[in-house]
Amino acid sequence: MSEQSENRRQVETLHGLEVTETAVVITVTSNGCTDKDDFEIEVQKSLPPIATFIRVQPDFCEAVPHSVDISFSLKEVGAAEFKVGNPFRPGPRQLSR
Template sequence: MSEAAVEITVQSGGCTEKTDFRLIVKELEILAEIAIVRVKPDNCKGFFPMGVTIEFPLADISLSGQIQKITISNPIAKTGMRSLK
C-alpha cells in the first residue's frame, strides 16, 4: 500500500484487469478495513510468474474524511497497517 493507492499483486494468465476485483470497505471510526475479492477469474494461459500489480487509487475508494488508517482484511502476505496522516 502506498500513500495514494492500495496495490495488490495477483496471479495472472495475462487477462487480469482491475475490473476483475471488487473492494469491500468497512469503516470503523478512524480505521478502514478493505477486503479485496476477485469476481472474475483469469483463464488465460500466459506465463507471468511474478503475477501482475493492480492499483486502486485511494481517491477512487469512497472513504470518509475521518479515516486515518487502512488495513487489508484478507491479505495473503501481511503488509501491516498504513497510516494516512
C-alpha cells in the first residue's frame, strides 16, 4: 500500500448501524459518491471481535451532504456477534428517493 493510500484510510464516523440475521448496514455521510467499495472492515481478534469500518476512498463529490446506508454480509464482517470500533454521531438526513 502506498503512503498516499495509507493517508486516505480513516475510521469512519457512523450515524447508525443495523444488524440482521445476514447483514450489517452502516449509515455514513456521503457527498454524492460514496459506495460500498469505499470501505474496508478491520476485525480485531478479541471476544467478541471488534469490527471497525474504514473509509479507504474519500468522497470528493460536491452534492449536499446526506446519509447513505452501506450493507455488508455477516460473512464480510467475519462474525455474527461483534463490537464496533467506530465513533457514532448524528448525521445529515437521507435524501428522498
